[in-house]
Amino acid sequence: MVQLFKFLLKSTKTPARAHFRPSFLDTLRLTVRGGHGGNGLPKYGGVGGQGGCVYFVAKEGLSLRKVAQGLKDKRISASSGEDSSKVSIFGKRGQDQRIEVPVGVQVYDEQQRKLIADLNEHDATCMVAAGGTAGCVGNNFLGRPGDNRTVSLDLKLIADVGLVGFPNAGKSTLLKGISNAKPKIAAYPFTTIRPQVGTIDYSDLRSISIADLPGLIEGAHANFGMGHKFLKHIERTRLLLFMVDIFGFQLSPRHPHRDCLTNIYSLNKELELYDPSLLDKPCVLLLNKIDKEGSEDLLKELKPRLQDLSEGLAACPEEVRPQRVLKFERILPISAKNSDKMALVKKQLRQTLDKLAEKDVLANPEQIKMQLQQRVGVRGPRIT
Numbered sequence: 318m319v320q321l322f323k324f325l326l327k328s329t330k331t332p333a334r335a336h337f338r339p340s341f342l343d344t345l346r347l348t349v350r351g352g353h354g355g356n357g358l359p360k361y362g363g364v365g366g367q368g369g370c371v372y373f374v375a376k377e378g379l380s381l382r383k384v385a386q387g388l389k390d391k392r393i394s395a396s397s398g399e400d401s402s403k404v405s406i407f408g409k410r411g412q413d414q415r416i417e418v419p420v421g422v423q424v425y426d427e428q429q430r431k432l433i434a435d436l437n438e439h440d441a442t443c444m445v446a447a448g449g450t451a452g453c454v455g456n457n458f459l460g461r462p463g464d465n466r467t468v469s470l471d472l473k474l475i476a477d478v479g480l481v482g483f484p485n486a487g488k489s490t491l492l493k494g495i496s497n498a499k500p501k502i503a504a505y506p507f508t509t510i511r512p513q514v515g516t517i518d519y520s521d522l523r524s525i526s527i528a529d530l531p532g533l534i535e536g537a538h539a540n541f542g543m544g545h546k547f548l549k550h551i552e553r554t555r556l557l558l559f560m561v562d563i564f565g566f567q568l569s570p571r572h573p574h575r576d577c578l579t580n581i582y583s584l585n586k587e588l589e590l591y592d593p594s595l596l597d598k599p600c601v602l603l604l605n606k607i608d609k610e611g612s613e614d615l616l617k618e619l620k621p622r623l624q625d626l627s628e629g630l631a632a633c634p635e636e637v638r639p640q641r642v643l644k645f646e647r648i649l650p651i652s653a654k655n656s657d658k659m660a661l662v663k664k665q666l667r668q669t670l671d672k673l674a675e676k677d678v679l680a681n682p683e684q685i686k687m688q689l690q691q692r693v694g695v696r697g698p699r700i701t
């Protein structure tokens with residue numbers, strides 16, 4: 318009987334979740350509270366201790382999920398300052414709380430919907446809740462409570478290159494072909510469900526980072542599909558790398574088949590509707606899958622039309638027609654499965670980024686100098 322009971326217990330246990338991967342976390346809400354200021358001692362003119370403050374410090378290699386898992390509570394409080402006493406006229410200051418967060422996090426005040434800090438460098442620090450002032454003569458020896466607010470941490474990836482395209486275009490195949498990343502690749506849409514960053518190494522020991530994002534769909538700007546959630550990740554990339562299937566794309570039999578050119582306009586429109594300033598970013602276009610039969614004719618037809626996208630705009634279906642068209646720095650027909658073509662993409666990306674860096678230096682030498690100086694140990698933004 319005991320054996321049977323043990324057997325039943327074993328068979329009803331939940332299976333091991335070896336395949337389980339926690340989902341990508343890019344926002345986190347926390348309540349932060351500065352410590353209360355300690356009271357003063359009127360008899361001796363004693364001053365209490367200042368309440369501790371709550372700080373966020375950016376650290377490389379952290380993820381928001383790790384932060385969330387590491388916190389016992391979503392309410393973070395610094396400790397209160399000690400009261401002044403006969404034996405200790407000056408109360409001890411409350412201890413600060415320093416919470417490590419990933420580089421790339423933007424901190425918002427939830428109530429005021431205001432950006433508090435943009436922690437985009439290793440060791441950048443911001444104070445999110447000040448400790449209460451200590452009790453002294455000026456305030457009747459009564460210590461004050463510290464700041465108390467709800468903040469949201471919004472993680473935006475920082476990469477040199479951001480891949481933008483509809484599902485199934487071959488973005489992950491490209492990422493695998495040119496970087497050290499090992500993304501999942503499959504012949505169905507939405508294989509990639511979370512952003513992934515890879516590093517491309519060059520023989521001169523320089524490297525660039527490239528972010529593969531889940532495929533967009535028409536209406537992504539209005540939060541259809543997963544687009545809206547991930548579009549924010551291209552805001553901080555230096556270069557947008559658009560990728561389209563030269564044979565076009567059809568999301569499902571219920572959706573219209575869009576040819577390659579229409580897809581380019583459609584991606585253009587999605588970005589424009591989400592944030593028109595994204596169209597000012599330098600961009601490169603990859604026409605993928607030219608290894609497939611019939612691609613040569615398509616390419617011949619496409620080439621003259623890609624010279625100036627504004628010319629063919631009138632013929633583009635109204636629902637995907639952008640108001641302002643993108644200007645690509647380069648257009649490359651490739652096959653993400655062909656390693657020779659991958660070497661070419663690698664080279665072209667590097668050349669484009671180097672040129673952009675050169676332009677930046679020439680246009681704004683003072684700012685670059687300041688950025689370099691800041692990298693040497695200067696702390697990030699603080700709230701005043």
Ligand SMILES: Nc1nc2c(ncn2[C@@H]2O[C@H](COP(=O)(O)OP(=O)(O)OP(=O)(O)O)[C@@H](O)[C@H]2O)c(=O)[nH]1
Binds near residue numbers: 488
């Ligand atoms: N023939 C051919 N097939 C390709 C090429 N690049 C990608 N594919 C195939 O296209 C399919 C989709 O490739 P993925 O790399 O997963 O596409 P994706 O853009 O990352 O798709 P999502 O993650 O769904 O957005 C896979 O079956 C790939 O093998 C190519 O250059 N030529």
Ligand SMILES: [Mg+2]
Binds near residue numbers: 488489490501502509
């Ligand atoms: Mg993918």
